Amino acid sequence: MADEKVLTNEESVMSPDIFKKTFWRSFPLQACFFYERMQNVGFAYQMVPALKKLYPNKEEASEALKRHLVIFNTTPAIVTFITGVAIAMEEKLKKAKEMGEEGDPESVNAVKTALMGPLAGIGDSFFWGTFRIIGAGIGCSLAAQGSILGVIMFLLIYNVPHLLVRYFGLKIGYRSGMSFLDSMSEGGIIAALSEVAKVLGLVVVGSMCASMVKLAIPLVLSIGGAEIVLQDIFDGIISGFLPLALTLGTYKLLQKGFKTTTILWGMIIVGIVGSVLGIL
Amino acid sequence: MSVIQAVLLGILGGLGIWDSRVMGLCMMERPLFLGPVVGLILGDFQTGIVVGASLELVMMGIVGIGSATIPDTVSASILATAFSITSGLDVSAAVALALPIATLGQLVGVLVRTANGYFAHQADKAAERGDYKGVDRALWGGAGLFFIAYFLLVFLGALLGSAVIGAFVDKLPQSVIDGFSVASGMLPALGIAILMQLLFDKKNVAFFFVGWALSALLGVNTVGAAVIGTTIAYIMFQYGRGRKAEPAAVEAAGEMSDDLGGEL
Incomplete structure (x- = not known):
């Protein structure tokens, strides 16, 4: 923890120890997931070290805990940003009360709610849409040949950014309280990053379409004594045409609202029937 | 077993x-x-x-x-x-x-x-x-x-x-x-x-074919495609910052659908 000093500046009452505990407590965010309020118990759980420090007496503790048990839901990997902001706000709230001012406890939840949606959008497109896809793309191509390296690469490609964001997100969120999202939104940096992350994801997905989807037609037509190998025709037009056509066709079906399960069974049936008839 | x-x-x-x-x-x-x-x-x-x-x-x-x-x-x-x-x-x-x-x-x-x-x-x-x-x-x-x-x-x-x-x-x-x-x-x-549904929009659809062509026609493996994709993304990001991103782009991040492929 190189920059602990920045965190524990003169104003802060939070010790590095509290941040360490909060970091570890951010992992079981969804342990008590239930439909009505989703990740609420998990969010309160990670606030406990900071709240304990701020509110040792039962009455204040009760207010604070109830405040953090309202509905919450976001991408797990980026939750610590919000936790950091919430800790900073709780601390400000406590200070305002000590100064005899009327704090606004509801603002903590207002900010949490305002952050969880947009951050989930960003988090989903980076972690689900980019790091996971690149990891799975590279991982599957190695693992398909039986190499354990594929599994290791998959976990690393996803988890190195994941753990960095989780660790530094807490500090950045805390340090800049409210201001960090404003400054990042200026000039649309976050939006621009999400856009290019999608581009990167698509290049990898396109490559996977070519290397992972396998479809060939072994059918040989004999017309007037001449043998025509159908697959040669396809290869002559453009190699890898059939897998591309299959993928785009499947995409069209999904766009038209066909269910994933229906398409899946359809493929299996087409595969079996085609194989029995000797077409595929 | x-x-x-x-x-x-x-x-x-x-x-x-x-x-x-x-x-x-x-x-x-x-x-x-x-x-x-x-x-x-x-x-x-x-x-x-x-x-x-x-x-x-x-x-x-x-x-x-x-x-x-x-x-x-x-x-x-x-x-x-x-x-x-x-x-x-x-x-x-x-x-x-x-x-x-x-x-x-x-x-x-x-x-x-x-x-x-x-x-x-x-x-x-x-x-x-x-x-x-x-x-x-x-x-x-x-x-x-x-x-x-x-x-x-x-x-x-x-x-x-x-x-x-x-x-x-x-x-x-x-x-x-x-x-x-x-x-x-x-x-x-x-x-x-299903992934394409998550990533596609009109602006970026061409990059799917870039990736496909790299592997299908040029024989680049997925690692190579990821490296080239990263390069393209980096150039785009730098270029986009240079001419100041339009405010309209800010909305793009929030558009993700909630129920991707929820049927299997």
Whole structure:
């Protein structure tokens, strides 16, 4: 923890120890997931070290805990940003009360709610849409040949950014309280990053379409004594045409609202029937 | 399959669901990781890796975005890999088997996420008392319920399923088994198509074909495509910053659909 000093500046009452505990407590965010309020118990759980420090007496503790048990839901990997902001706000709230001012406890939840949606959008497109896809793309191509390296690469490609964001997100969120999202939104940096992350994801997905989807037609037509190998025709037009056509066709079906399960069974049936008839 | 192996698979099921519950979602719930571990437990590591990779390609589109409960990849990955190893099934047959299991797992998931209301209520009570430890206990209560439910699902599935599946596979004609093999080459198209739904918009559609052309026509592997994709993304980002991004682009990040591929 190189920059602990920045965190524990003169104003802060939070010790590095509290941040360490909060970091570890951010992992079981969804342990008590239930439909009505989703990740609420998990969010309160990670606030406990900071709240304990701020509110040792039962009455204040009760207010604070109830405040953090309202509905919450976001991408797990980026939750610590919000936790950091919430800790900073709780601390400000406590200070305002000590100064005899009327704090606004509801603002903590207002900010949490305002952050969880947009951050989930960003988090989903980076972690689900980019790091996971690149990891799975590279991982599957190695693992398909039986190499354990594929599994290791998959976990690393996803988890190195994941753990960095989780660790530094807490500090950045805390340090800049409210201001960090404003400054990042200026000039649309976050939006621009999400856009290019999608581009990167698509290049990898396109490559996977070519290397992972396998479809060939072994059918040989004999017309007037001449043998025509159908697959040669396809290869002559453009190699890898059939897998591309299959993928785009499947995409069209999904766009038209066909269910994933229906398409899946359809493929299996087409595969079996085609194989029995000797077409595929 | 011995009882001990079934117990180990059950524990793997509990740990698998714990990845997204307790361990912060580190991708250890995915078939690409679970497959090899199943392979280790059943003594066929190599097959585990290969089956895990194939299952990952098909299930790649199934992701837990938003609050929807999705078909359960944990129990489906473990049991499908296990059946594939114990009865020498082709991957696509294993995928076909995984379907009903995933649906059953989804049902278990819905039950647990409903029953967790009890522990959430305990957390409310603890908050009322200002009792920090009570909130901790409530959280771990929910975690425990998840573990037990998925342990039982996978343990029972492994113990009861493998004999039934084995007997069934012996009766399948060869042409059907070949057909499964053809289908397993086609199935990744579905996983990829679901991903395309997540990533496509009018502006960036061309990059899919860039990636495809790199591999299909130029023979670049996925690692190479990722490197080239990163370069393109970097150039675009620098260029976009230079001419100041338009405000309209700010909305783009929030557009993601909540229920991607929620049917499998």
